[in-house]
Amino acid sequence: MAMVGRDDEQARLSAFVLAPDGQALVLRGEAGVGKSTLLDLAARLAAEDGQLVVRATGVEAESGLPHAGLHQLLYPLLPTSDDRPSAVQPSADQPSDRPSDAPLLGASARAAFDAVFGRPDGPPPPVMALGIAVLDLLSWTAAKGRPVLLVLDDGQWLDEASAEVCGFVGRRLSGRPGVKLLVAVRGDTASPFDTAALPEAPVGALADADATRLLDLHHPRLGRQVRGLVLEQAGGNPLALLELPAHLADGPGDRTGQDLLGLHGVPLPRRIQEIYAARLARLGDTVRAELLRGALDGAAARPGDGPAPVARYRMREVDEAVACGLLVVEPAAGEFAFRHPLVRSSVVQLATPDQRRAAHRVLAQLHREYPERRAIHLAAATVDPEEGVAADLEAAARSATRRGGARLAVSWLTRAAELSETRVDRSRRLGEAAYVAGQTDHLGRARSLALAAAPGTDESPAAVLADSYLALYRDGEVGATHRRIVAAVERLRDSPDRPGDSPDRPGRPDRPGDDRRDEVLDRLVSLLLAVSQYAGNRATWRRTHEVLATLGDLATERAWMYGSTWSDVVRHGAGWSRRVERASAGLADQDPWDVTRLAVSAYHLDVLSPLRPYLERVVDRELDTGAMSSGIVMLHLVLLDQLALGQWDAAERTGHRALALATERGHGLFAHQTRAYLAQLAAVRGRTAEARELQTTVDAWARPRCIGFLTQLADAVGTTAALSAGDYETAFLHAIGITAPGAFRPYAYQASRTLLDLVEAALHTGRAEQARAHALAARDAGLPDLSPRLALITHGALAMTAEDDTEAAAHYARAQSHPAAERFPFELARIRLAHGIAARRLHGAAAARLPLTQAAKTFDRLGAPAWAARAHAELRAAGVAPHTPAPAPLPLTWQERRVAELAAGGLTNKEIGEQMRLSPRTVGAHLYRAFPKLGITTRAALRDALTRVSQPTPTP
Known part of the structure; x- marks a missing residue:
């Protein structure tokens, strides 16, 4: 039957479906307004045009199940090879009707799909990685000569993880011809697509x-x-x-x-729902039970034409419901389906609690091959404590945590605690929920869960963990927090009934270390080590190491690794690099907070780069759906590696992102730590005023709190800023605030990192003996054996302070020929600059030109103007002509140009995003790419820069 009215909507959908370019569109309107009918029209037009139509429906019952909607949407497109994820295998009674020429995915795309669709052996991908995999899958499908139309109904009930990916994909379809995404959402219901920044079309009432x-x-x-x-x-x-x-x-x-x-x-949708409820009340009990099972299992109102990704409950003998207009029979599959989502909601609301529990028991049996679905149904079907169900929920929570669903895991662990049969198990699971809640930045909920785990005391392990995270990350309290954790560790160590492993509940075999260890104790120890690291003083670390020593076999290898590498690599770091690399082989099997701890050890040993690709893959996932605190630490680690490798523009973008998140979350410690890193970036880039302003802010916050980690960073910033400005006396004063010449102050982690700074400042201020003593102390302490960066700067320091030319030449050669030297371009360029200066004075201009040229090119590339100016001055003294002028600004893309113009007009990122239908984060990314092309560093300079650039605005 022809559609009545909707001429404008029909015309827009026809143009949308038949357009050759890829695009996305969201239809928004109240329940019953006809969105599904318009989707049917679009699907029919696409099918008549020869397009491949893939349909899916958001299911209210699955809105909390990560990637359930994406699974449903992509299932018909996934390859039919043996490489497809095991979770998408069709059942025996649901043969696959996918095209025989379905594309074979690349390794990265297969790994992404495996990770989210059921295989635990792949690394959990963030939104970006999974979105790129989806885009590749859609592009390969369209490349077969058959355009693809994805149709998603009831998008308001799509799970958040799937909606994030759909939004990512939808925003990037414009450059991928042959692929379109059409979504329908209710206008009166909150939807994950509300912030997706996709084009929208309102669907209003009929005339x-x-x-x-x-x-x-x-x-x-x-x-x-x-x-x-x-x-x-x-x-x-x-x-x-x-x-x-x-x-x-x-x-x-x-x-x-x-x-x-x-x-x-009463709102109109509710009135219609009451009408359906009146019809349901007249049905027999058997029919209503069948409908309830179908409703709770997410039987779609408008199922797609292809096979379902998982077996659904099939309603039988429900012709009575068809006769009264509650169900329809889909012609293609011959299956019963709900006429409208409001029918499904009415079925659930009309059922009694006992009826719902009975239906959930049936569905738990149906989904016995899908652990997470089975656990959800079992939890809903169970009233009294039952250990088997609690264990299933706990296992599902662990799986969700490693796949980026830490927030969801808190709910499952809480329910598992409610169903626990013993007080010990209940307390343990509540403690686990409190710990995960703390990692997801829900610190208030973490504390309430911790108090529930051990009612009547504020000193239970879970309560101490929750309170200590709050005190450390929000307030920067290290002294009292350290003492409280030490007391909790000692109580737990001496307790005869530690809430950890026992003969009938062995330790987690999937985590490294002693199988007998207590997981709660391990977490307290890890937090104790983190507090000690931020305190950064000898007394705190000595007390921490004393506590570790008293734990005996209860202290794991990981605990000693962290205690050694986080405290003082000069005295305790020897021999740990290879163990860190070994432990890094299985990152995908570790919780996100364990990954970050290991990566911090890698940073202190200067072997962080191999871990960075994994951190970059998972950081978005943790920030969006998982462990927020771990996500911010991951951003810090990525920033530090970018800084070390000379990727300073990227490091600055990462730093501003981390600062915005930490400030928004009220993490005072993380916010000031990020400011310290941004200050270091500003210092090496010659922006000394900015560096000193940030340094003052960090120091004023950290010094009263005795946070040595940050005060040392502030002193390091002061040293670098003064060196960049050529103020060597000030640089020396800042450097000796970290450590005295000729020694490395115990437990001052910046002492070894600023070795080259102190030596250079001492040489330029006539303190050659102190510079030499410091270089020899580095050699005698074995710094070249601890890390590649320390090897590079130790040989550089020895060369700069050498007493004869032969020794200097040997150390300059060792520094510049070190296999890892190029991984630290700023330090290498400084050593080459010093080498060139010395060579020109001792051997003439010709000998100096190569190291000086190499240094100048590196400083130019990095964007370190003060250092580059010195290198070019030395080159001129060596007879090399001044370098050519900087090239003209690079051309901007259309989007970069448009974003820059709007920003120059005073609009915020959010306002620009609303105009261009982009997320504020994407707007920021465009600006950061545009700044270096225009040769500027701030928004205030945009207007003049755009005026200088005479290029016309290109056509999109």
Whole structure:
């Protein structure tokens, strides 16, 4: 039957479906307004055009199950090879009808799909990695010569993880011809697509004339009074126009006016839902039980044409529900489906708690091959404590945590605690939930869960963990926090019934270390080490190491690794590099907080670069759906590696992102730590005023709190800024604030990192003996054996302070030929600059030109103007002509140009995003790419820079 009205909507959808370019569109309107009918129209137009149509429906019952919606949407497109994820295998009674030429995915895409669709052996991908994999899959499918239309109904019920990926994909379809995404969401319900920044089309009520035509077409025999009342009550809502007449025919004949429906003042969707509830009440118990199982299992209102990704409950013997207009029979599959999502909601609401629990038990048996689904249904079906169900939920929570669902894991662990049979198990699971809640930055909930784990005391291990995270990360409290954790560790160590491993509950075999160790104790020890690292003083670390020594076998290898590498690599770091590299081989099997701890050890040993690709893959996932605190630490680690490798523009973007997150979350410690890193970046880039302002802010916050980690960073910033400005006396004063010349102050982690700074500042201020003593102390302490960076700068320091030319040449050669020298370009360029200066004075201009040229090129590339100016000055003294002028600004893309113009006009990132339908994060990325192309560093310079660039705005 032809659609009534909707001429504008039909024209827009026709243009959308038949356009050759890829694009996305969101239809938004109230329940019953006809969004699904418009989706049917689009699907039919696409099919007639020869396009491959893939349909999916958001399911309210699955809105908390990560990637459930994406699974449903992508299932018909996934390859039919043996490489496909095991979680998407069709069942025996659901043969696959995918095209035989379905593409084979690349390794990275397969790994992404495996990780989210059921295989635990792949690394959990962030939104970006999974989104790119989806884009590749869609592009490969379209490249076969058959365009693809993805149709998603009831998008408001899509799980958050799937919606993030769909939004990522939808924003990037414009450059991928042959692929389109069409989504329908309710306008009166919060939706994960509300912030997706996709083009939208409102679907409003029918015009009066069209509403009248639709009503007369379906109910031609209505009396005048009832007809007028229906038109008034429906307000142009097509579903109401179809359903209200039947409701009136079933009711008393004397109902008139607004009391006719008995629901005056209730929103229209709720009134329609009440109509369905009245019909349901007249059905038999058996039919209603069948409908309830289908509703709780997410039987879609409009199922797709292909096979379902997982087996759904098949409703049987429900013809009575079809007859009264609650169900329809889909012609393609011959399956019963709910006529509208409001029917499904009515079925669930009308059922009693006992009826819902009985339905969940049936569904748990149906999904026995899908652990997470089974655990959810078992939890809903169980009233009294039952250890088997609690264990299943706990296992599902662990799986969710490693796949980026730490927030969801908190709910499952809490429910597992409720179903635990013993007090010990209940306390343990609540403690686990509290710990995970703390990692996801829900510190208030973490504390309440911790108190529930051990009622009546504030000193339970879970409570100490929750409170200590709050005190450390929000307030920067290290002294009292350290003492409280030490006391908790000692109580737990001496307790005869530690809430850890026992013969009938062995330790977690999937984590490294002693199988007998207590996981709660391990977490307290890890936090104790973190507090000690931030305290950064000898007394705190000595007390921590004393506590570790008293734990005996309870202290794991990981604990000693962290205690050694985080405290003082000069004295305790020897021999740990290879063990860190070994432990890094299985990152995908570790919780996110364990990954970050290991990566911090790698940073202190200067072997962080191999771990960075993994951190970059998972950081977005943790920030969006998982462990927020771990995500911010991951950003710090990525920034530090970018800084070391000379990727300073990227490091600055990472730093500003971390600062925004830490500030938004109220993490005072992380916010000031990020400011310290940004200050170091500003210092090496010659922006000394900015560096000193940030340094002052960090120092003023950290020094009263005795946070040595940050005060040392502040002193390091002061040293670098002074060196960049050529103020060597100030640089020396800052450097000796970290450590005295000729020694490396115990437990001062910046002492070894600023070796080259102190030596250079001492040489330029006439303190050659102190510079030499410091270089020899580095050699005697074995720094070249601890890390590649320390080897590079130790040989550089020895060369700069050498007493004869032969020794200097040997150390310069060893430094510049070190296999890892190029991984630290700034330090290498400084050593080459010093080498060139010395060579020109001792051997003449010719000998100096190569190291000076290499140094100048590196400083130019890095964007270190003060250092580059010195290198070029030395080159001129060596007879090399001044370097050529800087090239003209690089051309901007259309989007970069448009974003820059709007930013120059004073708009914020959010306002620009609203105009261009981009997320504020994407707007920021465009600006950071545009700045270096324009040769600027701030928004204030945009207007003048755009005026200088005479290029016309290119056509998108």
